[in-house]
Amino acid sequence: MRTAITLCGSLRKGSVNEILRRHMSAKLGEAGIAVSNLSLADFDMPIFNQDLEPGHVPQSAARLAEAFRSHDIVFLATPEYNGGVPPLVVNTIAWLSRQKPSPFRNAVFGIGGVSSGKYGTIWSLSHLRDTLGKIGALVVPTLLGIGPSDGAFDAAGQPVEPAIQVKVDQMVKELTHFSRGGI
Numbered sequence: 003m004r005t006a007i008t009l010c011g012s013l014r015k016g017s018v019n020e021i022l023r024r025h026m027s028a029k030l031g032e033a034g035i036a037v038s039n040l041s042l043a044d045f046d047m048p049i050f051n052q053d054l055e056p057g058h059v060p061q062s063a064a065r066l067a068e069a070f071r072s073h074d075i076v077f078l079a080t081p082e083y084n085g086g087v088p089p090l091v092v093n094t095i096a097w098l099s100r101q102k103p104s105p106f107r108n109a110v111f112g113i114g115g116v117s118s119g120k121y122g123t124i125w126s127l128s129h130l131r132d133t134l135g136k137i138g139a140l141v142v143p144t145l146l147g148i149g150p151s152d153g154a155f156d157a158a159g160q161p162v163e164p165a166i167q168v169k170v171d172q173m174v175k176e177l178t179h180f181s182r183g184g185i
């Protein structure tokens with residue numbers, strides 16, 4: 003059975019990206035994938051500073067890196083901050099990129115995001131895909147950008163727009179299809 007972890011790049015109470023993360027977990031589960039729901043709140047890491055290496059590398063970085071290595075799929079829902087990737091996600095990637103062996107070379111990655119703006123995190127996702135690709139990750143082609151967030155999900159956390167539902171299904175297919183299974 004294929005396995006996945008899902009993460010949200012916002013710790014905010016009432017995060018709209020957390021709604022997307024939950025929805026993707028449910029859809030991956032419906033596709034027969036065993037999903038682990040993770041929260042970055044449980045992987046606290048200080049702001050990356052190379053002086054902290056090697057003596058003060060957070061245990062969280064090793065634990066999360068192992069979760070990346072031991073699953074077939076990683077889905078991340080992230081906000082967009084100032085047209086880019088938010089600090090929580092940047093910081094997490096910086097710490098994980100220092101872990102050996104690379105946690106970015108096993109799982110296939112799906113990235114999505116919800117923003118209050120109508121461009122739906124597209125700049126954030128574009129930067130994030132670029133970074134992940136440069137560190138050896140395989141990111142599936144569909145970018146699940148959703149915006150504006152107001153009214154994007156119904157009370158049950160389902161995306162309202164049919165075009166978004168199609169995109170979600172497409173991403174689930176891609177994540178299943180491109181899983182590398184332990185290379």
Ligand SMILES: Cc1cc2nc3c(=O)[nH]c(=O)nc-3n(C[C@H](O)[C@H](O)[C@H](O)COP(=O)(O)O)c2cc1C
Pocket residue numbers: 012013014016017018019020081082083084085086116117118119120121122123149151
């Ligand atoms: C520092 C900061 C920068 C932001 N920059 C953008 C932006 O560039 N584009 C955008 O659409 N929304 C931007 N927003 C609004 C976010 O889309 C909105 O706060 C969203 O709800 C954050 O996701 P969350 O609910 O998962 O925390 C920004 C918000 C903050 C706090």
